[in-house]
Amino acid sequence: MKLVLIKPNIGRREHSLYVDEGRMEPLQLGILAALTPRDVEIVMYDDRMEEIPYDEGADLVAITVETFTARRGYEISKAYRERGIPTVMGGMHVMLLPEEVKNHADSIMIGDAENLWPQLIEDFKRGQLKKEYRGEQPLIPQKSIITRRDIFEGKGYLPITLLQFSRGCKYHCNFCASTAYFKGNHYCRDVQDVVREIKSQKRKLLFFVDDNIVADFEKAKALFTALIPLKVKWVSQGSMDMLEDQELMELMVKSGCLGLVIGFESINEENLEYAAKGANRKRALDHYKKEIQELRKWGLQTWAAFTLGYDGDTKESIIETCKFAIENKFCFAAFNILMPYPNTPLYAKLQEEGRLLYGGNWWLHEDYRFNHAAFIPQNLSPEDLTEVSFWCRRAFNSPWSIFKRALEPHTNLRNPYRFFTYLIYNPLFRKEVFKKQSMRFGLKEAEKING
Ligand code: B12
Numbered sequence: 001m002k003l004v005l006i007k008p009n010i011g012r013r014e015h016s017l018y019v020d021e022g023r024m025e026p027l028q029l030g031i032l033a034a035l036t037p038r039d040v041e042i043v044m045y046d047d048r049m050e051e052i053p054y055d056e057g058a059d060l061v062a063i064t065v066e067t068f069t070a071r072r073g074y075e076i077s078k079a080y081r082e083r084g085i086p087t088v089m090g091g092m093h094v095m096l097l098p099e100e101v102k103n104h105a106d107s108i109m110i111g112d113a114e115n116l117w118p119q120l121i122e123d124f125k126r127g128q129l130k131k132e133y134r135g136e137q138p139l140i141p142q143k144s145i146i147t148r149r150d151i152f153e154g155k156g157y158l159p160i161t162l163l164q165f166s167r168g169c170k171y172h173c174n175f176c177a178s179t180a181y182f183k184g185n186h187y188c189r190d191v192q193d194v195v196r197e198i199k200s201q202k203r204k205l206l207f208f209v210d211d212n213i214v215a216d217f218e219k220a221k222a223l224f225t226a227l228i229p230l231k232v233k234w235v236s237q238g239s240m241d242m243l244e245d246q247e248l249m250e251l252m253v254k255s256g257c258l259g260l261v262i263g264f265e266s267i268n269e270e271n272l273e274y275a276a277k278g279a280n281r282k283r284a285l286d287h288y289k290k291e292i293q294e295l296r297k298w299g300l301q302t303w304a305a306f307t308l309g310y311d312g313d314t315k316e317s318i319i320e321t322c323k324f325a326i327e328n329k330f331c332f333a334a335f336n337i338l339m340p341y342p343n344t345p346l347y348a349k350l351q352e353e354g355r356l357l358y359g360g361n362w363w364l365h366e367d368y369r370f371n372h373a374a375f376i377p378q379n380l381s382p383e384d385l386t387e388v389s390f391w392c393r394r395a396f397n398s399p400w401s402i403f404k405r406a407l408e409p410h411t412n413l414r415n416p417y418r419f420f421t422y423l424i425y426n427p428l429f430r431k432e433v434f435k436k437q438s439m440r441f442g443l444k445e446a447e448k449i450n451g
């Protein structure tokens, strides 16, 4: 049996293809490969930089789907099904909108693959593939399962190994798709499995793609303690309440943490209330002064994530947010428009208020473009929100800002390695800002795709 695994791209630029130069290993496909019985031949294609050879032949095609890759994922599925090859879809978007995805695949898997994937392969081999697989979340993800990384070889991914310690997060931010997926639960792997996984590969630079690696302080401490002897360097995502636990921070730094993506979201307390951003409560009142000092003290190179377009936002407040990020010399920052991801509380709220654009399913709409507003903001037009958010990305990643932000002695200038990291990745992200803006979803011209 031959199984083809696919990671879809978002889409394409208006007049040319989009190749993601900052692409990273698609971890979920490495996990699916590890869960697949050894007698199955596996090939992986990453639509972000290679053409999919539809006519090469396959018995089954497995496609991972997130909301922003759904349209492209459906195109790929259609191309295989037209050739008589069945497809199965899984991933974040399938959990959020199973009824939509069902229309585009022979089978879907709702939730994590660990408990169900081997069964699906068995069913397929016996000619009894079901239309839907839905199981309980595994309480311990990837139990004794080490990601298969041979499928990533030669694909030109950034030289950083993606892996997970935990899934989900204890918080309930109203826009967060992960929380809709994990329903506010937080599941951790066995620390020894993580150690084995790190030892099973050669790289010393790791990206824990956890939603919030510090969602459980004590479990995080156990992980960090186990990482110390491995002498790795790592990055991840974490909420800023971590700064309240000195022991946690000490272990984090000792275990090789270079920095974290931290959801600042907004410098306006009212917006944080709107987003139900529990981890930040009251911290925006003095513009995160104490938190930023602490992050510097620990020498962490922060990737500050902001969300723009809350009801308390105006054009001016958004520009202020960008200035705040430059003034504080963050290593990196994201300025994402608030997105109504399906099945989130934010989506329900905006729907009820009649503020959703593109008929409520922007991810399939032929006119929707990447990084554009998909709802009507309170104090500015959707077009202005799109424009000012793009302005923030351009300003933060401008050569002048890159120069100015480099001069932060505790973080970006801490040592030559940190400075080198800063210098390599800032120009790369700058390039991506321009390439991604206003990308079309899917590769096909204005085709109507049904929900
Ligand atoms: C790492 C990461 C990134 C990395 C990319 C990593 C990569 N490989 O390229 C970076 C930082 C670049 C990134 C960027 C973005 N990301 Co991102 N990212 C993540 C994160 C934190 C982890 C993804 C991951 O590897 N998870 C680990 C795997 C193992 O989990 P999984 O995919 O859920 O897979 C399991 C199951 O779902 C299932 N499964 C998955 N696929 C399949 C397929 C089949 C066939 C089957 C049977 C089962 C199955 O089995 C797996 C194992 O149990 C997620 C959060 C999350 N919890 O997933 C956000 C997340 C996916 N990102 C998100 C977003 C919005 C983005 C951006 C659009 C942000 C932006 N505005 O620019 C960009 C766009 C990316 C792009 N293509 O350009 C959202 C997506 C929301 C949604 N509804 O789809 C998420 C969920 C974050 C969130 N909290 O909302 N991201």
Ligand code: SF4
Binding pocket: 168, 169, 170, 171, 172, 173, 176, 177, 178, 179, 211, 212, 239, 263, 277, 279
């Ligand atoms: S803290 Fe981050 S991961 Fe947790 S619910 Fe909020 S946005 Fe999602």
